[in-house]
Amino acid sequence: MGIWRGPQGIEVEAIVASGGPCLLVTRRVGGRRVLVAYCMSIREVGELVDLAELVPA
Template sequence: MAAWHGPDGILVEVITLNQRQRIKVSQYVNGRRYLLGYYGSIGAIVRHVDLADLVEVYDFPA
């Protein structure tokens, strides 16, 4: 699964929802995670974060 971090605690993840790929956008505020929405295209998330500010997150094996 791919994930990207953005400024102000924004987290963008590619997930499978109802057998379709969706982009989940959430935000961490004061230690809590708030769902901002599920989107079907990259262009729809620009209301929350500038795409140039996203940094990809890699999971390294232990």
């Protein structure tokens, strides 16, 4: 699994959920992680965040 971080507290984490692999997109707000979306593809993540700004954690 991997975690990538972006500006404004965005975190994208590769996870395995009950339906299989997916990408968990969260945002850090006041020290807490807030769910943004569960994405099934990197394309879906790209609709939410600028992929070029993500860096490995």
